[in-house]
Amino acid sequence: MLGLPHRTERRAKRERVMSMNRRQFIKIAGLSTLFGLGGKGAFEILRPGMLDAAEHGHGAPALEEPAEPAIRWGMTIDVEKCAEPGVVDKCIKACHSVHNVPDFGDSKDQVKWLWQDDYEHTFAGNENQYMADHVKEFPFLCLCNHCDEPPCVRVCPTKATFRRPDGVVAMDYHRCIGCRFCMAACPFGARSFNWLDPRDALNEKEYNMEFPTRGRGVVEKCNFCVERLAKGLMPACVEAAPQALAFGNLADPDSNVRQILRKRPSMRRKLELGSEPSVFYLV
Amino acid sequence: MIEKALKGEPRYYMWLVFLLGIIGVGMGCWFYQLHKGLGITGMGRDISWGVYIAQFTFLVGVAASAVMIVIPLYLHNYKKYAKVVIFGEFLAIAAVTMCMLFIVVDIGQPQRMLNVLLHPTPNSILFYDMIVLAGYLLINIIVGYNCLLADAQHRPHPGWLKPFIWLSIPWAVSIHTVTAFLYAGLPGRHLWLTAVMAPRFLASAFASGPALLVLVLLIISRVSKFDPGRDALQTIAKTILYAMIINLFLVGMEVFTAFYSNIPGHMHPLQYLYAGLHGHGKLVAWMWTAAPFAAIGVILLLIPSARRHHGILAFACASIFLAAWIDKGIGLVIGGFIPNPFHRIIEYSATFPEISITLAIWAIGALILTVLHKVAIAVREEEASTT
Numbered sequence: 001m002l003g004l005p006h007r008t009e010r011r012a013k014r015e016r017v018m019s020m021n022r023r024q025f026i027k028i029a030g031l032s033t034l035f036g037l038g039g040k041g042a043f044e045i046l047r048p049g050m051l052d053a054a055e056h057g058h059g060a061p062a063l064e065e066p067a068e069p070a071i072r073w074g075m076t077i078d079v080e081k082c083a084e085p086g087v088v089d090k091c092i093k094a095c096h097s098v099h100n101v102p103d104f105g106d107s108k109d110q111v112k113w114l115w116q117d118d119y120e121h122t123f124a125g126n127e128n129q130y131m132a133d134h135v136k137e138f139p140f141l142c143l144c145n146h147c148d149e150p151p152c153v154r155v156c157p158t159k160a161t162f163r164r165p166d167g168v169v170a171m172d173y174h175r176c177i178g179c180r181f182c183m184a185a186c187p188f189g190a191r192s193f194n195w196l197d198p199r200d201a202l203n204e205k206e207y208n209m210e211f212p213t214r215g216r217g218v219v220e221k222c223n224f225c226v227e228r229l230a231k232g233l234m235p236a237c238v239e240a241a242p243q244a245l246a247f248g249n250l251a252d253p254d255s256n257v258r259q260i261l262r263k264r265p266s267m268r269r270k271l272e273l274g275s276e277p278s279v280f281y282l283v
Numbered sequence: 284m285i286e287k288a289l290k291g292e293p294r295y296y297m298w299l300v301f302l303l304g305i306i307g308v309g310m311g312c313w314f315y316q317l318h319k320g321l322g323i324t325g326m327g328r329d330i331s332w333g334v335y336i337a338q339f340t341f342l343v344g345v346a347a348s349a350v351m352i353v354i355p356l357y358l359h360n361y362k363k364y365a366k367v368v369i370f371g372e373f374l375a376i377a378a379v380t381m382c383m384l385f386i387v388v389d390i391g392q393p394q395r396m397l398n399v400l401l402h403p404t405p406n407s408i409l410f411y412d413m414i415v416l417a418g419y420l421l422i423n424i425i426v427g428y429n430c431l432l433a434d435a436q437h438r439p440h441p442g443w444l445k446p447f448i449w450l451s452i453p454w455a456v457s458i459h460t461v462t463a464f465l466y467a468g469l470p471g472r473h474l475w476l477t478a479v480m481a482p483r484f485l486a487s488a489f490a491s492g493p494a495l496l497v498l499v500l501l502i503i504s505r506v507s508k509f510d511p512g513r514d515a516l517q518t519i520a521k522t523i524l525y526a527m528i529i530n531l532f533l534v535g536m537e538v539f540t541a542f543y544s545n546i547p548g549h550m551h552p553l554q555y556l557y558a559g560l561h562g563h564g565k566l567v568a569w570m571w572t573a574a575p576f577a578a579i580g581v582i583l584l585l586i587p588s589a590r591r592h593h594g595i596l597a598f599a600c601a602s603i604f605l606a607a608w609i610d611k612g613i614g615l616v617i618g619g620f621i622p623n624p625f626h627r628i629i630e631y632s633a634t635f636p637e638i639s640i641t642l643a644i645w646a647i648g649a650l651i652l653t654v655l656h657k658v659a660i661a662v663r664e665e666e667a668s669t670t
């Protein structure tokens with residue numbers, strides 16, 4: 001109850017900001033990020049240091065929300081397009097190799113950032129048993145929803161997981177104590193703990209040297225490719241399947257994702273919990 | 284005063300050696316866990332907390348239950364508890380220490396534990412839990428040590444202790460309430476998302492903790508000349524009885540709400556625990572062991588003539604302790620993760636190293652308790668011989 005007015009207010013404020021001074025900025029930042037102009041995205045040029053500061057989690061000030069949040073990254077997933085052969089695997093492979101995600105197989109020690117499930121389980125609790133047959137068979141890509149009101153962030157005792165001003169829920173692997181409170185709190189099963197040494201389950205030759213590997217005993221999950229956003233690149237999965245996935249600024253009414261969402265019916269997971277996922281499934 | 288722990292009969296030393304043996308095995312397993320990672324436990328992606336956190340949760344209750352002795356004595360001047368209160372406080376010290384050890388073995392990066400204090404995060408319940416537990420340990424050490432010291436020197440208890448004793452009462456309630464909030468505030472875990480979580484925690488704690496205390500006191504009265512007093516034991520037994528009845532009543536509330544509302548998410552974990560779900564039911568046997576023990580314990584304590592018989596009293600207390608332990612130390616934490624957020628049932632069973640580490644921490648608790656109680660007994664025996 002208490003969260004409601006505050007949340008609506010924040011959203012209204014964001015929209016207001018949009019229609020006034022910030023819109024121009026977002027357009028430039030958004031567009032150049034979308035099309036990957038330059039080595040350093042306009043996002044980084046216009047607001048230098050912000051991404052870095054937040055990613056490394058040193059300066060607490062960077063973690064605080066600026067008065068006028070202008071960006072909230074979000075993703076749309078076209079499940080029908082995901083059903084085309086090879087699409088889902090390509091996305092998962094792109095994500096897991098660029099982020100050095102260890103492969104422990106389908107075991108209890110498994111670590112996963114992006115994976116596939118079916119309609120019934122992805123929307124468990126809200127599933128419509130009479131849903132069209134073809135939808136029931138589509139693959140649903142699952143990942144961290146980068147919730148706008150993330151329960152995982154609320155419970156973390158060290159701020160090792162935090163919500164960046166642009167809506168990305170990020171992790172600081174050096175601060176995490178591995179208490180796994182965030183795993184109990186995430187209603188989407190999006191988080192993985194490094195039960196064993198992840199480096200043992202990585203093929204050394206295939207390391208992506210530009211992304212850190214993690215150690216034992218910390219939690220990890222999808223990071224919306226913040227390291228690529230900072231360079232003006234699209235997330236790896238989106239790059240792998242641009243026909244199925246779209247990524248953009250939910251706070252900008254004219255952004256690509258907002259235009260898609262205006263036209264097509266979409267679903268989000270467990271809306272009744274109020275975590276406000278930023279990942280939308282188009283059916 | 285502490286030197287009193289060093290003098291004892293052979294069986295006292297044998298008991299200590301036995302405990303040290305269990306601790307040794309557990310330490311070995313812990314080093315193995317530190318070396319390999321928590322993957323050597325039964326925990327995994329879906330059941331991400333297991334027997335360690337469950338023991339932690341249960342033992343916070345045992346620690347909190349010392350107030351069931353403190354309140355009658357200090358607020359209602361029930362003098363019959365004067366001799367036993369110290370045993371309750373020492374039980375609390377041992378229990379809180381065990382709680383902290385269970386956290387240390389559970390977390391993935393124990394050497395970073397201080398991050399909780401270095402980066403204080405007031406929106407995290409775990410932050411408060413750490414503070415209240417450390418505070419509770421400190422209060423009990425201050426009160427327990429100084430009371431015993433005064434007794435040993437045949438002085439009245441110093442007046443400045445009073446505020447600490449009063450403070451310990453709400454503080455005890457707070458440790459278990461905050462622990463309940465760890466669970467009760469999580470969206471999407473239906474077994475835990477309930478307003479009666481904290482009251483139920485307190486009720487089961489006020490049954491199981493004093494039940495353990497009665498067992499310990501009965502053992503002490505056999506191995507030493509210390510007599511806790513018939514009336515004191517009977518009064519504790521009544522506390523256990525009422526607390527357990529309230530606990531069972533609250534369980535009934537949960538069952539009614541889940542099943543009458545017929546909301547699948549609320550029914551599933553209970554179905555899993557008590558009947559099994561989609562062919563999975565590893566915990567069913569446990570839960571149906573707890574239920575009859577709870578019933579038998581309550582019935583025996585309800586009958587005054589049974590309650591007065593020390594053998595039956597011990598059996599009833601052991602039953603209630605066991606029932607509460609299964610409920611909280613196994614069912615509650617693990618059941619909360621089943622089914623998982625995708626409504627799949629992934630089951631959990633503890634591994635050998637995990638069980639060894641768990642037993643070792645219990646043994647450390649028993650060791651602390653033995654040594655502290657040994658000192659207390661020596662002081663009480665001296666008192667008895669001088670009067």
Ligand code: SF4
Binds near residue numbers: 144152
């Ligand atoms: S999906 Fe889970 S991990 Fe991701 S932001 Fe939401 S609660 Fe946190």
Ligand code: SF4
Binds near residue numbers: 161177180183
């Ligand atoms: S496991 Fe790490 S990220 Fe998760 S709540 Fe604990 S400290 Fe925070």
